[in-house]
Amino acid sequence: MVLYDSATLGGSCSGSSSSSSSSKPPPLQQRQQTQQDIDGLLAGAGYRVRSSELRKVAQRLERLETAMVNSPADLSQLASDTIHYNPSDLASWVDSLLSEFIQPPTCPSEFIMDPETNQTVVSDAWTTAEPHMPQVHQNISYEQQSLNNQLTVDNQLTVVTAMEEDSGIRLVHMLMTCAECVQRGDFSLATSCLEDMQGLLTRVNTVCGIGKVAGHFIDALSRRIFQGIGGGSINGGSAYENEILYHHFYEACPYLKFAHFTANQAILEAFDGHDCVHVVDFNLMHGLQWPALIQALALRPGGPPLLRLTGIGPPSPDGRDSLREIGLRLAELARSVNVRFAFRGVAASRLEDVKPWMLQVNPKESVAVNSIMQLHRLLGSDLNRNSPIETVLSWIRSLNPKIMTVVEQEANHNQPGFLDRFTEALHYYSTMFDSLEACTVQPNKALAEIYIQREIANVVSCEGSARVERHEPLCKWRTRLSGAGFRPLHLGSNAYKQASMLLTLFSAEGYSVEENDGCLTLGWHSRPLIAASAWQAVSDGTVDFPA
Amino acid sequence: RVVPLNTWVLISNFKLAYNLQRRPDGTFNRDLSEFLDRRVPANINPVDGVFSFDHVDGATGLLNRVYQPSSLNEAQWGMVDLEKPLSTTEIVPVIVFFHGGSFTHSSANSAIYDTFCRRLVSLCKAVVVSVNYRRSPEHRYPCAYDDGWAALKWVKSRTWLQSGKDSNVHVYLAGDSSGGNIAHHVAVRAAEADVEVLGNILLHPMFGGQKRTESEKRLDGKYFVTLHDRDWYWRAYLPDGEDRDHPACNPFGPRGRSLEGLKFPKSLVVVAGLDLIQDWQLAYVEGLKKSGQEVKLLFLEKATIGFYFLPNNNHFYCLMEEIKNFVNPNC
Numbered sequence: 001m002v003l004y005d006s007a008t009l010g011g012s013c014s015g016s017s018s019s020s021s022s023s024k025p026p027p028l029q030q031r032q033q034t035q036q037d038i039d040g041l042l043a044g045a046g047y048r049v050r051s052s053e054l055r056k057v058a059q060r061l062e063r064l065e066t067a068m069v070n071s072p073a074d075l076s077q078l079a080s081d082t083i084h085y086n087p088s089d090l091a092s093w094v095d096s097l098l099s100e101f102i103q104p105p106t107c108p109s110e111f112i113m114d115p116e117t118n119q120t121v122v123s124d125a126w127t128t129a130e131p132h133m134p135q136v137h138q139n140i141s142y143e144q145q146s147l148n149n150q151l152t153v154d155n156q157l158t159v160v161t162a163m164e165e166d167s168g169i170r171l172v173h174m175l176m177t178c179a180e181c182v183q184r185g186d187f188s189l190a191t192s193c194l195e196d197m198q199g200l201l202t203r204v205n206t207v208c209g210i211g212k213v214a215g216h217f218i219d220a221l222s223r224r225i226f227q228g229i230g231g232g233s234i235n236g237g238s239a240y241e242n243e244i245l246y247h248h249f250y251e252a253c254p255y256l257k258f259a260h261f262t263a264n265q266a267i268l269e270a271f272d273g274h275d276c277v278h279v280v281d282f283n284l285m286h287g288l289q290w291p292a293l294i295q296a297l298a299l300r301p302g303g304p305p306l307l308r309l310t311g312i313g314p315p316s317p318d319g320r321d322s323l324r325e326i327g328l329r330l331a332e333l334a335r336s337v338n339v340r341f342a343f344r345g346v347a348a349s350r351l352e353d354v355k356p357w358m359l360q361v362n363p364k365e366s367v368a369v370n371s372i373m374q375l376h377r378l379l380g381s382d383l384n385r386n387s388p389i390e391t392v393l394s395w396i397r398s399l400n401p402k403i404m405t406v407v408e409q410e411a412n413h414n415q416p417g418f419l420d421r422f423t424e425a426l427h428y429y430s431t432m433f434d435s436l437e438a439c440t441v442q443p444n445k446a447l448a449e450i451y452i453q454r455e456i457a458n459v460v461s462c463e464g465s466a467r468v469e470r471h472e473p474l475c476k477w478r479t480r481l482s483g484a485g486f487r488p489l490h491l492g493s494n495a496y497k498q499a500s501m502l503l504t505l506f507s508a509e510g511y512s513v514e515e516n517d518g519c520l521t522l523g524w525h526s527r528p529l530i531a532a533s534a535w536q537a538v539s540d541g542t543v544d545f546p547a
Numbered sequence: 548r549v550v551p552l553n554t555w556v557l558i559s560n561f562k563l564a565y566n567l568q569r570r571p572d573g574t575f576n577r578d579l580s581e582f583l584d585r586r587v588p589a590n591i592n593p594v595d596g597v598f599s600f601d602h603v604d605g606a607t608g609l610l611n612r613v614y615q616p617s618s619l620n621e622a623q624w625g626m627v628d629l630e631k632p633l634s635t636t637e638i639v640p641v642i643v644f645f646h647g648g649s650f651t652h653s654s655a656n657s658a659i660y661d662t663f664c665r666r667l668v669s670l671c672k673a674v675v676v677s678v679n680y681r682r683s684p685e686h687r688y689p690c691a692y693d694d695g696w697a698a699l700k701w702v703k704s705r706t707w708l709q710s711g712k713d714s715n716v717h718v719y720l721a722g723d724s725s726g727g728n729i730a731h732h733v734a735v736r737a738a739e740a741d742v743e744v745l746g747n748i749l750l751h752p753m754f755g756g757q758k759r760t761e762s763e764k765r766l767d768g769k770y771f772v773t774l775h776d777r778d779w780y781w782r783a784y785l786p787d788g789e790d791r792d793h794p795a796c797n798p799f800g801p802r803g804r805s806l807e808g809l810k811f812p813k814s815l816v817v818v819a820g821l822d823l824i825q826d827w828q829l830a831y832v833e834g835l836k837k838s839g840q841e842v843k844l845l846f847l848e849k850a851t852i853g854f855y856f857l858p859n860n861n862h863f864y865c866l867m868e869e870i871k872n873f874v875n876p877n878c
Contacts, residue, residue, distance in 0.1 A: 039553050041857040046585025046658030054552050061559045068566060079567035087583045090560060
């Protein structure tokens with residue numbers, strides 16, 4: 001490709017007219033090499049860009065546009081005050097402009113984590129004016145993950161991260177504003193916020209990072225505003241669907257595996273020395289938790305006990321008895337390892353519909369009650385009767401279980417104020433989506449995302465009995481369970497060590513197990529996302545049998 | 548991306564640079580604009596078979612740039628004979644070209660337009676005269692049309708641009724974006740003054756109107772251009788207080804006029820399918836038809852604005868072929 005040369009007569013190739021003619025030109029070979037990489041067509045338009053740098057320049061242009069869109073002050077004023085570099089050197093020109101826009105004097109993006117309290121401290125500029133903003137973990141973790149996964153070349157990496165930073169912060173800002181409007185009941189302003197956010201979403205990467213999470217929250221807000229708070233299709237998924245999504249969530253990230261493992265350890269220890277044991281599982285799903293326990297019991301010194309498993313789950317509408325099917329498979333496994341095993345399925349749409357007599361607990365057996373993310377569903381209060389949580393905790397206690405294993409989302413998603421709940425959820429699910437980036441297996445990852453998306457939709461767009469995802473943090477459960485007559489069982493440093501080890505073997509870096517006063521939490525970087533604890537009924541001297 | 552990466556970089560760069568130059572109060576940062584615009588000098592020596600030289604128009608003081616195919620006789624390179632016609636036997640079309648830039652940006656010696664005109668000469672076997680009309684907001688309507696008319700008269704009166712057995716200057720008017728708009732209005736003036744123009748080539752010409760059309764709403768902001776910037780440029784070009792139904796902007800609108808009965812040149816109107824103002828361009832085509840004028844529409848469905856700046860896509864070659872056939876009807 002012959003470069004059209006404007007500076008010299010005779011048609012020799014010396015590049016753009018901006019190059020100095022007084023200096024000695026570089027050796028011919030070197031010059032030709034450099035020339036060969038310059039995009040010939042752009043050169044004809046007066047711009048020198050290396051072909052190899054085209055993509056980078058494109059990304060920086062996108063970034064510049066985003067920065068210009070976000071720029072609060074008068075754009076043209078800023079433009080006038082800027083020192084412009086050689087416009088022909090497009091890459092440098094764009095970069096020099098970027099440096100003007102990315103750190104403008106009124107940059108609103110300062111968030112600091114207080115290391116002691118683990119709370120976000122908002123910088124002074126925002127304390128009075130703006131609602132409390134969650135720290136967006138995206139920037140740090142995305143970069144780290146990218147380094148681990150080697151997703152992109154270094155140059156592109158920082159560009160994409162920073163691009164997410166600007167639009168991400170703007171999106172978070174707008175989400176908070178929208179939620180605040182919803183709380184105030186100003187739905188027309190909320191609707192226009194939604195439109196703005198939809199527009200901003202088109203300029204943001206929605207495959208990962210803040211764009212993806214924001215997309216789900218925008219959807220959830222949209223549902224709430226336009227479809228009301230009854231839940232609708234996203235929450236009414238069939239039991240079969242829910243099981244599939246749950247299974248993929250189980251595979252895509254370690255939270256459920258951690259829950260099962262930790263609970264099984266505790267149950268195993270509690271059953272030590274007992275010959276007749278009965279596990280009551282509040283949500284059987286595909287029974288993923290139990291093969292490991294069955295095998296552990298098979299291998300215990302002194303031989304396995306007689307194991308009864310009662311699995312609670314929703315009824316199957318199509319005549320299938322899915323509970324029984326799972327039970328049969330588990331029975332098959334138990335038989336293969338010589339564990340005497342009996343299964344019973346209890347079909348109930350809601351946990352509060354289960355009555356203790358359905359479980360047919362034998363007074364001679366040791367009972368373990370296992371609740372993986374089920375107790376929070378009982379926190380919706382029905383003014384007509386006793387709160388479901390109290391009812392259920394009361395009959396659990398009446399069974400006098402050897403152990404009750406409780407795993408719950410470590411989040412405060414049951415606050416009465418919508419904005420507080422929204423803020424907390426944004427924080428929580430951003431972190432969870434971050435952690436999900438470590439998973440690359442499909443369709444596990446995509447379906448796991450849908451699973452999480454449904455939770456988000458329930459937290460944000462539902463109220464009353466439709467809102468079942470009423471997550472509460474460990475400290476609140478401690479109070480509640482102690483008040484209901486339970487005392488905590490220490491999970492033990494053994495459990496902690498084993499959980500940590502399993503994590504390093506099977507999961508990406510970034511996950512962290514922490515010990516919290518006898519309980520274990522699993523989280524992403526420093527943010528715990530799921531908490532496992534174990535409990536025992538406080539003995540009051542009497543033995544209570546169900547009526 | 549619907550365009551090649553280097554095209555995307557080029558047009559996005561323009562978009563962002565232009566954003567910096569327009570001020571919300573309607574003024575324009577001309578100094579910054581001139582600084583950022585990439586310019587190239589003329590070159591009397593042929594490069595790829597085309598040479599160019601500038602001529603200063605005495606009335607406006609503006610440079611018009613002439614592009615010609617280089618002589619087959621190498622001995623004549625570097626010289627222009629202003630005594631002799633282009634040819635005494637063949638007809639050599641002379642395309643009077645008005646560059647785009649929404650009446651505000653670019654010049655005849657902007658690199659992108661210099662390159663484009665050179666390609667026009669090579670691929671369409673024509674002489675091109677690129678007009679450096681005065682721009683808004685410093686010079687509003689009707690300055691651009693006045694300058695275009697002056698350039699047309701100048702071209703028509705050059706003996707060294709004559710060709711064919713009838714020793715005539717065989718003129719076509721062409722332009723992209725605002726240049727297309729100028730070509731139309733100059734052609735009207737020419738028709739009224741009985742000055743012969745053989746054809747109009749309008750490359751996604753800049754037209755508009757008060758109402759918002761479907762394409763404007765659908766494509767606003769999607770492919771480099773926004774309604775917001777379109778409005779700005781009209782406000783900068785049209786007389787103060789005027790709206791977009793002014794006939795300069797909307798020639799077949801409520802304040803427009805029919806061209807029925809006028810000896811108006813045949814038109815080739817090129818519309819890019821991803822241009823938000825295409826509905827206005829299509830309405831223009833309809834307006835010409837209703838006036839009984841000859842018009843050919845070239846609708847390039849997947850093209851964005853500026854597709855012709857770089858010869859890296861099919862639309863470019865299709866366009867050049869159409870223009871070549873348009874200005875060389877007997878070939």
